[in-house]
Amino acid sequence: MFDAEIVAVGAINEAIAYCPRLSPQIAHNDKTPITDGHIDVYAGIDRKNADLVGRVAVQVKGRSHHNRKIFKKETTSYAVEREVLTFLRDDGGGVYFYVALHPDTRQRRIFYAVLNPFKLNRLIGEMKADQNTKSIPFRVLPGGPAEIEQIVLFALNTKNQNMSLGSDPALLDQRHRFTLYSTGGIDLSRPAVFDLAKTDFAVVVHTEGGLNIPVDVDLEILPSSYIQHERDITVVAGGTSYAKALVTQLDEHRVALDLSPSLRLVLDTSDQSADLSIEVTSAGSVLDELNALDFFVNVSDGQPVVIDGNTYTPATAPNPAPEALLTQRRRLREVTELLEKLQVDAALVQPSALDAQELKTLLAIRRALILGDALHAEDGGAGRFDLNLGGSRATLMAVPGGEDHYWRFFDLFDPANRSQFRIYSVGEEGEVKEIEGTAYEGLEPVDLATTLNLRLEGIVGAYEAVKDKRIAHALANRKVLHLISASDDPQTLQSEDLLAAAQNLNDWLIRKEGDSSPNLINRWQIQSRRSEFTNAERDAVRNFRKSVMRANVDQANVVDACCAILLGDEADIRYCVSTLTDKERADLEGWPIWALHPQTTSEAEAENHRDPIAS
Numbered sequence: 243m244f245d246a247e248i249v250a251v252g253a254i255n256e257a258i259a260y261c262p263r264l265s266p267q268i269a270h271n272d273k274t275p276i277t278d279g280h281i282d283v284y285a286g287i288d289r290k291n292a293d294l295v296g297r298v299a300v301q302v303k304g305r306s307h308h309n310r311k312i313f314k315k316e317t318t319s320y321a322v323e324r325e326v327l328t329f330l331r332d333d334g335g336g337v338y339f340y341v342a343l344h345p346d347t348r349q350r351r352i353f354y355a356v357l358n359p360f361k362l363n364r365l366i367g368e369m370k371a372d373q374n375t376k377s378i379p380f381r382v383l384p385g386g387p388a389e390i391e392q393i394v395l396f397a398l399n400t401k402n403q404n405m406s407l408g409s410d411p412a413l414l415d416q417r418h419r420f421t422l423y424s425t426g427g428i429d430l431s432r433p434a435v436f437d438l439a440k441t442d443f444a445v446v447v448h449t450e451g452g453l454n455i456p457v458d459v460d461l462e463i464l465p466s467s468y469i470q471h472e473r474d475i476t477v478v479a480g481g482t483s484y485a486k487a488l489v490t491q492l493d494e495h496r497v498a499l500d501l502s503p504s505l506r507l508v509l510d511t512s513d514q515s516a517d518l519s520i521e522v523t524s525a526g527s528v529l530d531e532l533n534a535l536d537f538f539v540n541v542s543d544g545q546p547v548v549i550d551g552n553t554y555t556p557a558t559a560p561n562p563a564p565e566a567l568l569t570q571r572r573r574l575r576e577v578t579e580l581l582e583k584l585q586v587d588a589a590l591v592q593p594s595a596l597d598a599q600e601l602k603t604l605l606a607i608r609r610a611l612i613l614g615d616a617l618h619a620e621d622g623g624a625g626r627f628d629l630n631l632g633g634s635r636a637t638l639m640a641v642p643g644g645e646d647h648y649w650r651f652f653d654l655f656d657p658a659n660r661s662q663f664r665i666y667s668v669g670e671e672g673e674v675k676e677i678e679g680t681a682y683e684g685l686e687p688v689d690l691a692t693t694l695n696l697r698l699e700g701i702v703g704a705y706e707a708v709k710d711k712r713i714a715h716a717l718a719n720r721k722v723l724h725l726i727s728a729s730d731d732p733q734t735l736q737s738e739d740l741l742a743a744a745q746n747l748n749d750w751l752i753r754k755e756g757d758s759s760p761n762l763i764n765r766w767q768i769q770s771r772r773s774e775f776t777n778a779e780r781d782a783v784r785n786f787r788k789s790v791m792r793a794n795v796d797q798a799n800v801v802d803a804c805c806a807i808l809l810g811d812e813a814d815i816r817y818c819v820s821t822l823t824d825k826e827r828a829d830l831e832g833w834p835i836w837a838l839h840p841q842t843t844s845e846a847e848a849e850n851h852r853d854p855i856a857s
Contacts, residue, residue, distance in 0.1 A: 250304025
């Protein structure tokens, strides 16, 4: 028989005795409840009282082991009583030592666990209500004095984790500086995961006011190379090339180059020669996927991959591209031809959003528009035809194809096709009559937002072609409002193009009609949406506002409210809106300028929580 406690305490005292900045105050048969003593920590190696930094509580357990496997282990576990965990949590924590002892060979192995308040609080929180002990993971105590000092100093630095004050991880979201303490150091050359259940670490946030606040949080630290970032990099395979890539380091040897949503290269330099893998997916646009397939087929045909002048040739001959992949590439090329015919940006159309039937329809419409084929359809009739482009669409016109159930199609917005359709209106009595107008009159804001073949660069020419200039101007003014509203639609993929078209059409109206109130307000609200509303423009709004009120022009109060919205003063807006009649306010809320109104909570409450009418 031997006294395990005496031997264990002696082993701890001996290990710490070699540490110049630590002084163990641990005695066997100690009568102090729960703890077995403490370790004094000094700033200098002379251990003067003036250099005493603090004390770390210590608990020591010695246990006899006949199985020699534990003396080779790096980790072990031991069940600690709830009352010990609770006391240490509320008292600033400490270091728990577990010493494995062999009664015959006198082998010993010291394990430790730093139990700081945040870790203890998590451990206690994992225990069931009737659970009296908790198994705690322990690590083998390193033999070097510097490493032992680092462990004890870490325990000292975490004593200020006061659970009564709480902890707010949201402090890290407020861009404060913080310090990370760790017993194992930090290697910033690779990703580091700090999980309190597995790693000894602590985070202290430093506020601008000078407070140092411990935070209970787990962290993952990524070196900048492991965070996806854009780089100018030239990647070529055959006739397909890319000038930029999103670069992400995956591990010590692998780097990913995302050339597009459809194409990823992974360069592996773990062996003496670099290995390159290519991943092609159906993500991204028609243009993305087609270029990715061209790149893949080029490599499959034996073309080398050249990255910033460095050539990567496969060590073995690549396999030919699968037939299904070649078929998909052929289909995408035909879809691209159709989009070019319709002047639709191929970067806005995603093949993955199309089902098999919709893709089949696209290929059929290609034959109709490019080859001039008449298409067979048992149902339907002449008129507008919306071609699904995966969330967006192209608007065409269907006309009889010369035989029953055969139809021809043309692009409604192609100026060359203007003579192929007429515009009609239906009166209150049901009478139908032809009217002047453009192909754009049949589209409301929601249609403009999702229609991609609008040929917006020619919209001014379309209204210039209307013979009756009074009608042309009235229709154009209405369409400016529609284009602005469409640009606000969250579904649109062409917000900037719609605003540019609205500005061009409005500028044309100003040249033809002059600086009328609607035209000026539309100009300013377009500029506001395009972040072009300068201080000079704001002064112009103020001057215009004064002139309108002095002249008491028609609908002066409505114009005044529009100017207030443009200037953005909430109190001014509330007052101006309050002076409007019910009809004037209803009209204002139906115009796109209302979307610029910075509504406040107090106003919403005053309106009994009434939602603003969408423009």
